[in-house]
Amino acid sequence: MKLVCDRIALSDALALASSVVPTRTTAAALSCLKFVARDGLLTISATDTEIGISTPVASVSISDEGEALIPADKLNQIVRASEDSTLSIDVNAKNVAVIKGQDSTFKIFGHEPREFPGVQAFPASKIEFETTAGMLGRLIHRTLFATAVDNSRYAINGVLVDRKGKKVRLVATDGRRLAVAKGECTRAGDGDAPQCIVPTKALNVLGKLLSDPDDPVAVARQDNLLIVRVGEGADAATLATRLVEGSFPPFEDVIPKEHDKRVTFDAGELTSAVRRAEILTNEESKGIRMAFGATQLVLSSRAPELGEAEITVDVEKYEGEPMEIGFNPKFIMDVLKVIDSPQVIIELKAPNKPGVIKAGNDFTYVVMPVSL
Amino acid sequence: MTGDATTSTRGWPRTILHVDMDAFYASVEQRDNPELRGKPVLVGGRGRRGVVGAASYEARRFGCRSAMPTGQALALCPHAIVVRPRFERYRADSDALMAILERFSPLVQPISLDEAFVDVTGSERLLGDGVAIARDIRRLVRAELSLTCSVGVAPNKFVAKLASDLEKPDGLTVLPPVGLAARLAPLALERMWGVGPVAAEALHRFGFRTFGDVQRANRDDFVSIFGDSGEHWYELSFGRDDRPVTIERTAASVGHEQTFGEDLRVAAEVERHLLAQAEDVAIRLRRKELKATRLTVKIRFGDFKTISRSTTLDSATDRTDVLCDAARKLFRAWAANGFRPVRLIGCTAGGLVEGPSQLGLFDVDRSEKQRAVDHATDLIRAKFGKGSIGRAGRPDADE
Numbered sequence A: 001m002k003l004v005c006d007r008i009a010l011s012d013a014l015a016l017a018s019s020v021v022p023t024r025t026t027a028a029a030l031s032c033l034k035f036v037a038r039d040g041l042l043t044i045s046a047t048d049t050e051i052g053i054s055t056p057v058a059s060v061s062i063s064d065e066g067e068a069l070i071p072a073d074k075l076n077q078i079v080r081a082s083e084d085s086t087l088s089i090d091v092n093a094k095n096v097a098v099i100k101g102q103d104s105t106f107k108i109f110g111h112e113p114r115e116f117p118g119v120q121a122f123p124a125s126k127i128e129f130e131t132t133a134g135m136l137g138r139l140i141h142r143t144l145f146a147t148a149v150d151n152s153r154y155a156i157n158g159v160l161v162d163r164k165g166k167k168v169r170l171v172a173t174d175g176r177r178l179a180v181a182k183g184e185c186t187r188a189g190d191g192d193a194p195q196c197i198v199p200t201k202a203l204n205v206l207g208k209l210l211s212d213p214d215d216p217v218a219v220a221r222q223d224n225l226l227i228v229r230v231g232e233g234a235d236a237a238t239l240a241t242r243l244v245e246g247s248f249p250p251f252e253d254v255i256p257k258e259h260d261k262r263v264t265f266d267a268g269e270l271t272s273a274v275r276r277a278e279i280l281t282n283e284e285s286k287g288i289r290m291a292f293g294a295t296q297l298v299l300s301s302r303a304p305e306l307g308e309a310e311i312t313v314d315v316e317k318y319e320g321e322p323m324e325i326g327f328n329p330k331f332i333m334d335v336l337k338v339i340d341s342p343q344v345i346i347e348l349k350a351p352n353k354p355g356v357i358k359a360g361n362d363f364t365y366v367v368m369p370v371s372l
Numbered sequence B: 001m002t003g004d005a006t007t008s009t010r011g012w013p014r015t016i017l018h019v020d021m022d023a024f025y026a027s028v029e030q031r032d033n034p035e036l037r038g039k040p041v042l043v044g045g046r047g048r049r050g051v052v053g054a055a056s057y058e059a060r061r062f063g064c065r066s067a068m069p070t071g072q073a074l075a076l077c078p079h080a081i082v083v084r085p086r087f088e089r090y091r092a093d094s095d096a097l098m099a100i101l102e103r104f105s106p107l108v109q110p111i112s113l114d115e116a117f118v119d120v121t122g123s124e125r126l127l128g129d130g131v132a133i134a135r136d137i138r139r140l141v142r143a144e145l146s147l148t149c150s151v152g153v154a155p156n157k158f159v160a161k162l163a164s165d166l167e168k169p170d171g172l173t174v175l176p177p178v179g180l181a182a183r184l185a186p187l188a189l190e191r192m193w194g195v196g197p198v199a200a201e202a203l204h205r206f207g208f209r210t211f212g213d214v215q216r217a218n219r220d221d222f223v224s225i226f227g228d229s230g231e232h233w234y235e236l237s238f239g240r241d242d243r244p245v246t247i248e249r250t251a252a253s254v255g256h257e258q259t260f261g262e263d264l265r266v267a268a269e270v271e272r273h274l275l276a277q278a279e280d281v282a283i284r285l286r287r288k289e290l291k292a293t294r295l296t297v298k299i300r301f302g303d304f305k306t307i308s309r310s311t312t313l314d315s316a317t318d319r320t321d322v323l324c325d326a327a328r329k330l331f332r333a334w335a336a337n338g339f340r341p342v343r344l345i346g347c348t349a350g351g352l353v354e355g356p357s358q359l360g361l362f363d364v365d366r367s368e369k370q371r372a373v374d375h376a377t378d379l380i381r382a383k384f385g386k387g388s389i390g391r392a393g394r395p396d397a398d399e
Helices: A007-018 A072-081 A133-141 A200-209 A267-278 A329-338 B002-006 B024-032 B070-076 B087-102 B121-127 B130-145 B157-166 B180-184 B197-205 B211-216 B219-237 B267-288 B320-336 B364-384
Strands: A002-006 A032-038 A041-047 A051-057 A060-064 A066-071 A086-091 A096-100 A105-109 A127-132 A158-164 A167-173 A177-184 A196-199 A216-222 A225-230 A237-242 A261-266 A288-292 A296-303 A307-314 A317-319 A323-327 A343-348 A355-358 A363-367 B016-021 B041-044 B052-055 B081-083 B108-112 B115-119 B149-154 B172-174 B253-264 B290-301 B306-317 B342-350
Touching: A002 A007, A007 A032, A007 A041, A007 A051, A007 A072, A007 A086, A007 A200, A032 A060, A032 A072, A041 A060, A051 A200, A066 A072, A066 A086, A066 A105, A072 A096, A072 A105, A127 A133, A133 A167, A133 A177, A133 A200, A133 A216, A158 A200, A177 A329, A196 A200, A196 A237, A200 A225, A200 A237, A261 A267, A267 A288, A267 A296, A267 A307, A267 A329, A267 A343, A323 A329, A329 A363, B016 B087, B016 B130, B016 B157, B024 B041, B024 B052, B024 B087, B041 B070, B052 B070, B087 B108, B087 B115, B087 B130, B115 B157, B121 B130, B130 B149, B130 B172, B149 B157, B157 B172, B157 B180, B180 B211, B197 B219, B211 B219, B253 B267, B253 B290, B267 B290, B267 B320, B267 B342, B267 B364, B290 B320, B306 B320, B320 B364
Parallel strands: B041 B081, B149 B172
Antiparallel strands: A002 A060, A002 A086, A032 A041, A032 A066, A041 A051, A051 A237, A086 A096, A096 A105, A127 A216, A158 A167, A158 A196, A167 A177, A177 A363, A216 A225, A225 A237, A261 A317, A261 A343, A288 A296, A288 A323, A296 A307, A343 A355, A355 A363, B016 B115, B016 B149, B041 B052, B108 B115, B253 B342, B290 B306, B290 B342
């Protein structure tokens, strides 16, 4: 395999593919990136056996077609440290890769390309739905933050994908708060798709693939894999991920159906107030008190041996009796960071019942209070 | 040295008290049971593998010491009376002691149930100087607890602890900053904090036996021989120690463990003991208003090999059922991989947090009901005693 490529384009593709490469592995092939140069195109692939990614590299000129398996770590360092505008990569039959710039020659010992486990190709016949990168990226952004690292009862180290007709929603929870983001498909298969749970890491990588909001996205299922294609034709990138096994908690049951208090805030003002109240909380007292009244919300916090804070926010509109409730400020800040509407609505029932934060019709966030 | 009690602590840079109860567990037993007074008492396990937790001064005269196997202590003092420890009782007395200390300063640092540092530097203007406060503390402990304690008054923690030990029992010792090095010089290095038998032997090998020996050493040479510890010891030999009295608001962990008279050969039996421990841990967490985020099970075998297994809990909890479930899971996962007879089992809750508690989304009904159950059992225990109610299957259920 022999080719010359634009260093910046190569660097971008390497960074993306490397985000899948496992940091610690005993299998040498998994710590490598696979290069395939064929029909004028260079594709770089990586896998940790759970998630696989294949991404095309723009601006390449191939003089000898072929395949190569090159250690990701060293290749990345070389390409990032280089100041050349183009680099040539030449891999011989003994799997030695020679990377040349204007004043540099690197030799890296690669591996036999056949040792690479491969990345599942996109199965065009099994498309579940199609949408845009902008839409899918927005749904991921609004849910991914709410996933758990680990939980002994439920499979919540991932995001639930649920499609009914052309409506798709992503749901994430860590057992204390729950984010539900809804969107529309541009095209969808018949009927409803079976729900599936996509691992957090895969969605993190996928988020990076979705950088151009206008890119078309197709999502397919095959066995216990979810395969996503971003872009069109030969320029399309593919991500395949194993799905999380296990059961998602009964999230529909915990979304409150009724409320008797409803407050409307300017999103910016609420964000500023919560951020300031959070200053005087600490690891042990992770709660801020929120006292809702007809015209004002008073937030207060206390950190033992440090001090106290009190912040007052004007309420745009309050319906219901005054009420006091405690929340972990992080859970409120997390959601305020991802909603982009100028107004937020908080619905409440009682100090020991979940609160609901809404932004528009397509986003619902349920958060359990802390008992003060 | 008690004559020092006339010294004033006015003008000292800091005034630190070290308060140490005299033969605490044994004294509590003698106070509560007049028949034990004036007699050698050993508080501890009675069995073949029992260990002395505390020895009364009458028993100490025969050489009995805490942490000594009960059998050995009884060989030294065959007529000693062995009493089973009642930790609940000691804890109540300890709480009362700390409450007395807190009347004199907010800076109270408990070291164990029967020992604490008090920084009274800021209290002297209001409550009298350090020596007067020490006298008041000793008077209140005697009046309110019917127990005696020894108090050391010094410019820092290390010297205060050293001082309280000099005139034990029932002593008050003041070691003022002026002339301190000379006062410490004749003391054996074994009295130095952090110098155990091994370190002492190393020091002896180089000819250091007293504080004075270290004071006379060349600092650089001394440090080059003993490293970081050497630096610390050198400072301590002059009575220099600038560690602050810190308020430990949260215990690092809450745990129970039990050594069996005979190794237990049946897994289910070990599990019963473990679950009872988990329940007791939950009760103590609730009493201290703490919640645990981690649970550790410790298992020791007949050959003293010890293993431990830990799990992180989904959320901070003080619920009996959650802690018992976690302990059971850890134990069964270990037992399924090859059970061996068990000499000791222990259960410790760690990663403790206090304050407001985050509610969960998916176990609302269960947690509210279980909380009510825990609350009810806590009330019943408080009223009718420890054996009155507990989870079914506790090994001590019939007591």
